[in-house]
Amino acid sequence: MSVPLPGTPVAPASPPGRMDRPPGPRRRLAAALHRHAGVRLSLLLAAPLAWLGVAYLGSLAALFVTAFWSTDSFTGDLVRTFTWANFHDVLTIEVYRTVALRSLGVAVAVTLIDAVIAFPMAFAMAKLASPRTQRWLVIAVLTPLWASYLVKAYAWRVMLSSDGLLGWGYGLWATIATLSYLWLPYMILPIYAGLERLPDSLLEAAGDLGARGWRAFRTVVWPLTFPAIVAGSVFTFSLSLGDYIAVKIVGGRSQLIGNVVYDNIGAANNLPFAAAVATIPVVIMLVYLAAVRRTGALESL
Template structure:
């Protein structure tokens, strides 16, 4: 058997990957398939029982009802705003870590970035609730702005670390050569730093965008009466007991992410990750 596997690298690779691929197929792809299938079912309005009959009614309600269109657009706007804020904050921090800090300081800075991830999600979200309440440090109240600030804080490390990894691979000789040739800082950033760091920015944005798009806990804690896609899904699974409509709503962030990944792929950034 050992000699047979030694001569056939493809068979070895297939056996090695069979277990994780089977788990991926059952746990992830299988769950997605069940989600899409349930979205085309209906419910009995009297008993609340699931009716396994194909129907477009859930998607028709989702598209034709103005409140759901507004929630979808609001969720998209929140995800874009969180990603933009995290990019503006993370890029200079990552550049300072990768190019300005000493090797010893760099390790401590990476630990400092990772430290918030060790704390509980709920603790951090409720800490922002206390700060944003009327008697808190900021006192801005709750709503979409509070949700954006909270999510931007929660997902910031997921933007810093990919950009830091990308900038760390940027050769210092390129920056030195550009400086020796008289290029200004703005031109160095535009022609050297940004093009080479763009794939890392895309990697970070995938995390911040997708996590913000599907979040519902932070909205419950600091969002006040605001609703995003995640809250609609949760409410229809729980109080409304309308699993098919919840599944239809849950397909919206999946489709948005597919469109986002397709747009990013056209830039060639994914091939350079």
């Protein structure tokens, strides 16, 4: 039996039976979660996925179900009987086809205008400005988002009035101009993020190989930043497609899909038909997102 030398610290003895005590339920649960990373991830995502399923997917499901109902023309009550009448009217009545095509054209126009304006601004922010200036420019781009939507829309109404700064008057072009201004930051920021990830060495190499100006843009910059542009278009396209407030403020007599939905919910009290009309932008966006997914742009969001 060895005797400890004088001055050598002696470890305290463990309480009797402590080392043989089985782990508690909390320790067993922690050990099980440590061994199974998939279970741990599922528990972390359970709450947000449940909220998504109830609040978002649940509301879409209710929308589609309501679109197959009808409204009693005498009492105004909902008739919960399956019918294709609402979709038949949406597809066969010319005015609704015209409104759908007009809404699609406005969304495309706003997206193209924002892309043309946003790209040089984002390029200057990412490649020409100093790091300190970049931060101030990002703040300047974000600043309009802090103001109220209605304040900005009514400011454009004042500018577009007959005695305003621009004097264009109200109508479809006024709607496009207003929406282009409102959603421009959503196009600038994804393009800026894509250009910031573009190595400067690629531009220098293109210049060393003789690619100048347009050729360098076409062969180097555009292919690498195209997914970022498409990612920005998801915001501008979808927000313009479903907007109805700006049209009410500056659109004059113009009508888009959002206005038809709003009018049928309010004045006409025809919720099933409004739900059927509301499926048009949903279907368009599903097709658009399926096309966007092939470009890899969703990874830039």
